[in-house]
Amino acid sequence: MLDPHFAGALIGTIALLVAFIHGLRFARLAMLHHTLRRAFTTGAVADPELLGRLFGGRTQAERDALDNRNGAMLIAVAAACVGFGWLQADPSALRLAAGVALFPLFVGVVLALRGRAGSRRGPRDVVRDG
Incomplete structure (x- = not known):
């Protein structure tokens, strides 16, 4: 029904796509963490509603x-x-x-x-x- 090479390529492509998406999410979280750390070291007041929105609420x-x-x-x-x-x-x-x-x-x-x-x-x- 499906050629084994095709099935392997399909599974590999899906795995690469999932890894890419998770890599982008990790990069976004790292940038958010860096921004929050910089804001806290400068003494910016943390608004709980803003933090909830930043973290995806x-x-x-x-x-x-x-x-x-x-x-x-x-x-x-x-x-x-x-x-x-x-x-x-x-x-x-x-x-x-x-x-x-x-x-x-x-x-x-x-x-x-x-x-x-x-x-x-x-x-x-x-x-x-x-």
Whole structure:
């Protein structure tokens, strides 16, 4: 079905992509750490709300919008998997691709529904952390 060299190249590419993304996150965190250290040594007053935003604290509306976006992306990945299987013109390849597409499809639908339900929530319905 899949050539072993192709599968190895695909796995290697995915591993390199994940390593690159984590490297960028680490670089961003290192720059943030350097900036905060410099601000603290100069005696700048630390605003807790600003620090929360710097370290990635998001509002509920922002998290709901991210759930919508991530859900749509996972549904698109599932459609791409099925489309790949359909282009193979082999019923077993289509069945395999549809099976692979089920996981991102279900997770994407749940995330999209969670984001939609969250965006319809009123301000009193949000439970505050802390």
